[in-house]
Amino acid sequence: MPKPVIQVGGLKKYFYQYKKPPGLKGIFTSLFKRQYFTVKAVDDISFTVNPGEIIGFIGPNGAGKTTTIKILSGILHPTQGEVKVLGYTPYQRETAYLKQIALVMGQKMQQLLLDLPAMDALLLNKDIYEISDNDFKRLLSELGGILNVYKFLHIQVRRLSLGQRMRLELLASLIHNPKVIFLDEPTIGLDVTTQQQVRDFFKDYNRRFGTTIILTSHYMEDVQQLSKRIIFINHGRLFFDGSLDDFVKRHAPYKLIKVIFTTKMDKGRVCQLSIKGSSWQKSTDYIWILKTPRNQTADSLNQIFRSWADNIRDIDISEITLSDIVTQIINDDADNS
Numbered sequence: 001m002p003k004p005v006i007q008v009g010g011l012k013k014y015f016y017q018y019k020k021p022p023g024l025k026g027i028f029t030s031l032f033k034r035q036y037f038t039v040k041a042v043d044d045i046s047f048t049v050n051p052g053e054i055i056g057f058i059g060p061n062g063a064g065k066t067t068t069i070k071i072l073s074g075i076l077h078p079t080q081g082e083v084k085v086l087g088y089t090p091y092q093r094e095t096a097y098l099k100q101i102a103l104v105m106g107q108k109m110q111q112l113l114l115d116l117p118a119m120d121a122l123l124l125n126k127d128i129y130e131i132s133d134n135d136f137k138r139l140l141s142e143l144g145g146i147l148n149v150y151k152f153l154h155i156q157v158r159r160l161s162l163g164q165r166m167r168l169e170l171l172a173s174l175i176h177n178p179k180v181i182f183l184d185e186p187t188i189g190l191d192v193t194t195q196q197q198v199r200d201f202f203k204d205y206n207r208r209f210g211t212t213i214i215l216t217s218h219y220m221e222d223v224q225q226l227s228k229r230i231i232f233i234n235h236g237r238l239f240f241d242g243s244l245d246d247f248v249k250r251h252a253p254y255k256l257i258k259v260i261f262t263t264k265m266d267k268g269r270v271c272q273l274s275i276k277g278s279s280w281q282k283s284t285d286y287i288w289i290l291k292t293p294r295n296q297t298a299d300s301l302n303q304i305f306r307s308w309a310d311n312i313r314d315i316d317i318s319e320i321t322l323s324d325i326v327t328q329i330i331n332d333d334a335d336n337s
């Protein structure tokens with residue numbers, strides 16, 4: 001077994017927030033007697049990550065993803081628990097540690113300055129990270145090429161589009177060739193083409209350098225394309241840790257059979273074919289979808305053919321998407337709390 005790159009045990013991060021009572025009276029009372037309440041942002045989570053893994057770290061808003069990433073990258077102290085990354089304790093912020101990691105936050109430019117061209121930030125990082133001339137040239141040409149940013153290197157960042165800035169931000173974040181990358185919503189706000197470029201970039205980067213990556217995203221496409229393993233957290237607790245395939249099988253034990261008819265079909269007619277454990281959903285007058293248990297797909301298909309062979313134009317079988325599963329889990333949780 002390889003030695004884990006990341007080890008997290010019984011991690012907790014509680015924030016103590018000041019609660020202001022409502023109204024004018026509240027302002028006066030709070031001057032003398034402050035009330036606090038506890039936000040359990042991360043509440044006892046444990047996991048390990050092996051070298052080269054790309055973990056899809058997912059969960060609803062406020063689940064504790066960014067807080068965990070901030071602890072792993074040394075920005076926040078944990079309230080309790082063990083955290084080791086590459087053998088270091090992140091919050092001690094040792095230079096040797098910071099030189100081996102990168103934190104990329106999609107909503108926030110951390111490396112680039114608006115008034116300067118990206119090349120200035122790159123040269124600054126070259127000094128900070130003590131990158132040799134040769135390594136700098138090599139990575140600039142390799143990464144700059146894949147990210148397709150050569151032509152923007154000398155333009156003031158302020159004049160560039162969001163997608164161009166993000167690609168340069170990635171270049172500046174990774175120019176020191178880190179061993180571990182923390183990506184907090186790296187594709188947020190980007191158009192679909194740029195999102196795909198960013199995904200392709202990290203797929204390639206991980207393959208090339210064997211870098212370990214922790215990725216949070218609300219776009220399940222990111223997770224689906226990049227991660228074999230997901231860690232799902234909710235209310236600061238671990239909800240699932242395992243392979244993406246197992247997650248889908250466990251939470252979506254169904255397949256969808258889309259039947260495109262040659263004639264209009266109404267509910268009465270479609271529902272004449274009742275298949276155990278399955279249900280029909282209307283898409284259009286001509287298109288109906290059967291949600292059927294995974295292990296019964298062949299049998300359901302058979303029955304559909306036997307009943308309507310002459311009325312079927314096409315059939316398409318698909319999985320319930322990761323995005324649908326996650327939405328379902330979050331909605332169920334909201335209903336139950």
Ligand SMILES: Nc1ncnc2c1ncn2[C@@H]1O[C@H](COP(=O)(O)OP(=O)(O)OP(=O)(O)O)[C@@H](O)[C@H]1O
Binds near residue numbers: 040041059060062068
């Ligand atoms: N500095 C802080 N002070 C007080 N509460 C905080 C602080 N930072 C985060 N929280 C709270 O901790 C909880 C977890 O926040 P966090 O940002 O980790 O969630 P997240 O999973 O990243 O959510 P999102 O998907 O919206 O980015 C939230 O309830 C948030 O309000």
Ligand SMILES: [Mg+2]
Binds near residue numbers: 065066067184
């Ligand atoms: Mg977040």
